[in-house]
Amino acid sequence: MACILKLPTENSVGVISITTPERDSQIANDPALRSAIEGMKRKWLIGLHHNWHDHNFRYDPLFDFSMAGEDDLREMNGTTVPLVPMDACNFVPETFKPRTTEKFWDILYVARAVQFKRIPEFFQCIRDLYDAGHKCRVLFICPVPSYDAKNQNTVFYNIREVYDTMFIGAERDLFNLLTIDYRYPFPFDLDTLAHFYRSSKLFVHTADDERRCRVAGYAWASGIPVVAMNCVAGLLPPEARKTPYFYEAKQYA
Numbered sequence: 001m002a003c004i005l006k007l008p009t010e011n012s013v014g015v016i017s018i019t020t021p022e023r024d025s026q027i028a029n030d031p032a033l034r035s036a037i038e039g040m041k042r043k044w045l046i047g048l049h050h051n052w053h054d055h056n057f058r059y060d061p062l063f064d065f066s067m068a069g070e071d072d073l074r075e076m077n078g079t080t081v082p083l084v085p086m087d088a089c090n091f092v093p094e095t096f097k098p099r100t101t102e103k104f105w106d107i108l109y110v111a112r113a114v115q116f117k118r119i120p121e122f123f124q125c126i127r128d129l130y131d132a133g134h135k136c137r138v139l140f141i142c143p144v145p146s147y148d149a150k151n152q153n154t155v156f157y158n159i160r161e162v163y164d165t166m167f168i169g170a171e172r173d174l175f176n177l178l179t180i181d182y183r184y185p186f187p188f189d190l191d192t193l194a195h196f197y198r199s200s201k202l203f204v205h206t207a208d209d210e211r212r213c214r215v216a217g218y219a220w221a222s223g224i225p226v227v228a229m230n231c232v233a234g235l236l237p238p239e240a241r242k243t244p245y246f247y248e249a250k251q252y253a
Contacts, residue, residue, distance in 0.1 A: 098223030
């Protein structure tokens with residue numbers, strides 16, 4: 001949603017950010033709205049908050065800057081795009097601050113049941129660990145949306161069936177899969193979610209094409225390291241994209 005970051009004063013302009021879905025679904029389809037926003041630019045800086053990385057980005061001078069990392073955008077015509085290299089995921093509530101909580105789970109993963117999170121690959125990684133004799137305690141918190149046939153290609157609806165096939169008996173005592181079908185996509189309040197983070201030793205994220213993800217930001221704010229593909233490290237400054245904060249996985253094996 002659009003967000004006022006700073007109000008204008010007598011001595012300075014205001015700053016407002018507009019998200020890419022608002023750009024695409026509202027501004028692009030409403031010339032009067034675009035004209036109204038252009039009329040604000042004398043007193044306001046207009047930022048574009050990107051909800052996803054865009055490697056086919058086309059610069060629009062309506063927006064004075066983009067909130068995105070240096071590797072999140074690739075401008076199609078080579079135009080230099082003014083960047084503010086942070087977004088909402090860089091700002092984590094105080095409740096995720098590290099505390100002296102007992103570490104019960106070895107591995108935590110928090111992800112919606114959508115295909116780009118690569119949940120089957122996560123299951124296979126845990127299966128391989130168990131087969132190799134590493135009996136890790138795992139907590140996977142997975143909100144699942146209500147069934148909708150048109151989303152079959154993008155939602156991992158049969159997650160429990162796959163889990164029940166791959167893990168048996170005492171393994172299910174070690175690997176706690178919480179599939180939650182209410183209050184999607186955020187079933188827990190932040191204080192409860194933070195407890196799970198602080199009770200875990202590390203966070204694993206198996207998406208291979210997701211950048212600047214909030215769940216990884218929560219992990220770093222909680223003081224636990226993240227094991228993930230390189231794309232996930234975009235939230236960190238370059239000097240922190242290394243152990244002990246980030247363990248890069250080159251492949252799933």
